Amino acid sequence: MNNIRAVAGIVIKELYRRKDFYVLFILTILICLVMASVHIFNDAKIVRYLKEICLLLVWISSLVIAITTTARQIPGERENRTLFPLLAKPLTRTELLLGKFLGCWLACGLALLCFYTFFGLLAASREHHWPVINYLQAGGLHWLMLGVVIAATLLGSLVFAAPSSNATIAFVVVTGILLLGRHLNKVAVSLPEPRRSILYSLYYAIPHLELFDVRDLIIHDWPPIAWGVCGVVTLYAMAYATFFLIAACLVFRRRALN
């Protein structure tokens, strides 16, 4: 466990030493402040459009940070020739992989904390109230989703040739699931066999990342989600993340390092 924590710590330090997070965070702040300065029919209380823009930027930024940070972990170690020295230490491949996953996930968690704090302040400046439980749920679910994405990207980094191709494929797949995942069953119903079965199989196989996207509930001030339901999706996320990590460990064990 100490080895895993040590590797994770390095990944976290890498996040705040690189410019990615700061650029995205400052860009988000600037865009949101510009949007907030717009006067719409002299009404200073309009806030939902601002929340939607801010949350969209938070989601895009977090996915960029998660995927780009994770995609370059193992290939980066290989290119810098630090992989062999690392594995020469009493550190197994599985521990290395788990350390990378934990580091990326915690780093994304810290980034999300900053983003959601800014979002909360922005919304509170107009709404003058702070639905803390709602924001905690939204942030928590978002973080769980990123855990699944990071695990899948880590697997991809061992399967695909280059970090760029891994990142591109990860972005396309994640975006596709977020936009269309909920609707695959509706499309499947209207198709003839065997396409219906194929689509339904795909529908059940993919991790439904859109479950964790509760932006509409936050934007439109819906009440918090029942904690039992949050528990169910937490287990759902952990199951998929575990699956991807096990697959990554199996691939990494068999992969030649050179």
Added chain:
Amino acid sequence: MVFCFGLAAGLDTWFQGWQGSRTSSADVLSVILGDGRRMFAQHFFLKADAYFHSGYYPTAFDNREAFQTPHMAADAGAVGEHNQGDETGFLGKPRDWIDKLSRRFYPAVHTHLDEGGAPGHAAELKDLGEGSEVREILPWLRLSVDLDPERVETYTVTAYWLRRRMGRVDEAETFLRDGLRANPNSYEILYELGRVCDENRHDPLRARNLWEAALSQWQKQQGDKPDADRFLFVEIISHLATLEKRQGDYEPALAHMELWKKYSPNPREVEKGIEELRQECRGAPGSGAATNGSPTRSGKTETHHRPEEAPQPSGNAGLPHVAAPETGALR
């Protein structure tokens, strides 16, 4: 080489004078998007309706029968409603456990912002309030208008919610006048301006002028069409009738109500109103029934063409031709 140079010079001169050139517009969005901005304008108009429903809105994969006419537009009286089906249940029953679970993570209940929206629903509609949360639709309507200033419906819907639910009459009138500048012959905007004058400014003379101008424009644009916009015609004529009745001008009121009855979806109700008005006419001495040169209009005599004296209807719609008033100066 010489030919290419000459061709380029000739085409450039022609392009500078071409009406479809985007460079003739100073608007950044027009230059970047061109006519594609109209598609985005429609998208943001629907986004405003999605906000009106606190996020509960059908996607392209759902049954949209109950949302063919945006509800915020139908509630504003800007357009006739063509919705069918159950607006509360377009999602249907959950198809599987994932579908059932996912409905806890996005808005899955029908609400309207002017009836409390999501928190109102959560509180079991205990406190409906005045629905000032409806302000949240304004940014998307504003954006829709910026992208397509010729989309008249956006002006009328926005103005309705501004003045009726938010009490921002000045902003509503200014917005409508901006719309009228972009669409000078729009009977919809003229009608809505008339409502502002009548319901908010309490200026019946200006309201009448605006509605008569709206009627005149409607006749010019819709009078000959088989699928004319009867909804707005009935709205304009009914408001005129009500105004004339309120002002004590019974003859024009009756004439308008006869037209209203002819094209109203509830002719019996209108017939009742006509009967009541006739009794008032008989009952009230010197009832102030309008003759030509009515003193009630503006303090000075003006002639007003009554609808029954107007020429016979043209076109195959059988809809009446209402002559434009001689005076109807819009301020």
